[in-house]
Amino acid sequence: MKRKRSLMFVTAFGVVCLVVLGSGQHNSTQFAFLQPPAIAQSVRISDAWQQVYQQLPDLPLENQYVSRQTGKIDPENTLVRRLISYHTYVKGRPPNYRLDWKLTLADYLGANEWIREESYPGSDTLRQNPFIGDRTAIERLNRDQRNALVQALVNVFSGVSANPATPTTPSPDTPQGLPPQPGDAQLLKP
Numbered sequence: 001m002k003r004k005r006s007l008m009f010v011t012a013f014g015v016v017c018l019v020v021l022g023s024g025q026h027n028s029t030q031f032a033f034l035q036p037p038a039i040a041q042s043v044r045i046s047d048a049w050q051q052v053y054q055q056l057p058d059l060p061l062e063n064q065y066v067s068r069q070t071g072k073i074d075p076e077n078t079l080v081r082r083l084i085s086y087h088t089y090v091k092g093r094p095p096n097y098r099l100d101w102k103l104t105l106a107d108y109l110g111a112n113e114w115i116r117e118e119s120y121p122g123s124d125t126l127r128q129n130p131f132i133g134d135r136t137a138i139e140r141l142n143r144d145q146r147n148a149l150v151q152a153l154v155n156v157f158s159g160v161s162a163n164p165a166t167p168t169t170p171s172p173d174t175p176q177g178l179p180p181q182p183g184d185a186q187l188l189k190p
Contacts (some may be wrong), residue, residue, distance in 0.1 A: 036046055044097070045088055048156045049081035055152040060137045079134050085121035095157040101150040108138040137164040
């Protein structure tokens with residue numbers, strides 16, 4: 001009986017949503033949950049890799065691959081550029097969430113989804129598919145380096161400054177280091 005009620009509720013909810021959305025008589029902000037989140041700062045994905053390398057200059061470039069078109073090494077076809085392309089274009093993951101970047105790194109480490117070499121960025125534009133070299137470069141990073149890479153990527157795509165925030169000085173009347181007491185939340189009310 002409970003299952004039948006829940007099924008009826010889900011069906012009724014779906015019908016109401018279809019009627020409201022199909023009527024054209026709705027406010028788009030009411031249905032914001034149906035739209036993907038917007039990126040806080042407009043960042044060109046093709047240029048974001050440079051900002052990541054500015055934050056992490058010791059990160060391997062892996063840009064020694066030869067372009068099929070020019071027959072020369074393409075210095076701008078870097079590990080981070082291909083990582084971003086894989087993340088956003090191949091997997092369709094949003095670029096401003098840490099968890100999504102961690103899933104992408106897990107792909108490279110073989111712990112999440114398998115990466116198809118034939119659809120890997122650069123496989124069609126470079127003479128040698130960079131997938132194996134990129135996977136090896138990511139595997140060589142330690143946990144702190146991978147976390148720093150994820151943070152740099154999130155910083156770039158969410159518009160957060162790479163510089164750590166200056167700590168604020170507490171006011172003299174604010175007790176520091178004390179555990180919260182019952183009723184402390186009431187002090188936040190106007």
